[in-house]
Amino acid sequence: MEKQRLIIGTRASKLALWQAHYIAGRLEERYPDSQIEIRHITTTGDKILDVPLAKIGGKGLFTKEIESAMLSGEIDLAVHSLKDMPTELPAGLTLAAVTERLDPGDAFVSNRYQSLDELPQGAKVGTSSLRRRAQLLACRPDLVISDLRGNVDTRLRKLEDEKLDAIVLAVAGLKRLDLGDRIRQVLPRSICLPAVGQGALAIETRADDRHTVDMISCLEDAPTRLAVTAERSFLRMVEGGCQVPVGVYADWQEDILRLTAVILSLDGQRIVRDWLWGMQPDQAVAEEMGRELADKMLAAGGRTILSELDCREGGEH
Numbered sequence: 001m002e003k004q005r006l007i008i009g010t011r012a013s014k015l016a017l018w019q020a021h022y023i024a025g026r027l028e029e030r031y032p033d034s035q036i037e038i039r040h041i042t043t044t045g046d047k048i049l050d051v052p053l054a055k056i057g058g059k060g061l062f063t064k065e066i067e068s069a070m071l072s073g074e075i076d077l078a079v080h081s082l083k084d085m086p087t088e089l090p091a092g093l094t095l096a097a098v099t100e101r102l103d104p105g106d107a108f109v110s111n112r113y114q115s116l117d118e119l120p121q122g123a124k125v126g127t128s129s130l131r132r133r134a135q136l137l138a139c140r141p142d143l144v145i146s147d148l149r150g151n152v153d154t155r156l157r158k159l160e161d162e163k164l165d166a167i168v169l170a171v172a173g174l175k176r177l178d179l180g181d182r183i184r185q186v187l188p189r190s191i192c193l194p195a196v197g198q199g200a201l202a203i204e205t206r207a208d209d210r211h212t213v214d215m216i217s218c219l220e221d222a223p224t225r226l227a228v229t230a231e232r233s234f235l236r237m238v239e240g241g242c243q244v245p246v247g248v249y250a251d252w253q254e255d256i257l258r259l260t261a262v263i264l265s266l267d268g269q270r271i272v273r274d275w276l277w278g279m280q281p282d283q284a285v286a287e288e289m290g291r292e293l294a295d296k297m298l299a300a301g302g303r304t305i306l307s308e309l310d311c312r313e314g315g316e317h
């Protein structure tokens, strides 16, 4: 093959850089003659650090500027945490590959306590995610939840500086940054369902860029793609442009894909939880599973819960 040059666009946070370098490494291994360049791009989400993301508004806070650079041809591909990607992509762009998901869960991180159960009454827990807040309050209504913005390092620093008893972060992010030893407990899925796509990486390209799409197809993991297709289809049905307290997780048991979801009120007092499964689903069936579960849960009280939200746009951060 002729010598290939690919430019990857990424945010400059440590986690984003780890992800971009990881993908660059895999591509270099697969195409030893290629030249892979990494370009840093600042996004709106990186600039506004003091406002809870649910209040800033605007979809794709962490993706928009990167997508513009791709549409203008300045970069060829973008590496994102899949959970930061809006369910609808801008015209002309495509989710060309989804990598294997290893760690979908949420981690309980604390300097004093080994698990959620050990937290004393009224303990202070940091998280800005409505999903984590609502699920924590559902099992521990006594907890005091405080906002926690910033990248992973900043949040770990705030655990100390703001005298929080614990914080909750994605297992995947901590492990990628070699901070797995900070994890005291991986929250069981019965307590905390992850965000849509959590733990998987998404490679975005121009839809008509056959060359790049073909090159990165080696990164695709088919079982993960089917799982996140079901999850994203569910989210598309329930979000209506809002940041919503919703957890969703699809996982494989042999050739059965099991999709579980939860919709909660902000205070965690009202919960609709359900699941369904599909045998050897293809992409279309995985999409349908998400729609079907969403329909069922919206009808079973989910719609009322969501209609009471103060609807602003945003993501899971």
Ligand SMILES: NCc1[nH]cc(CCC(=O)O)c1CC(=O)O
Pocket (backbone or CB within 6 Å): 081, 082, 083, 084, 152, 168, 169, 170, 171, 172, 173, 174, 197, 198, 199, 200, 201, 316, 317
């Ligand atoms: N919201 C920011 C963000 N986006 C992706 C991850 C973690 C890595 C992943 O889920 O793939 C994180 C940090 C966190 O939520 O703790």
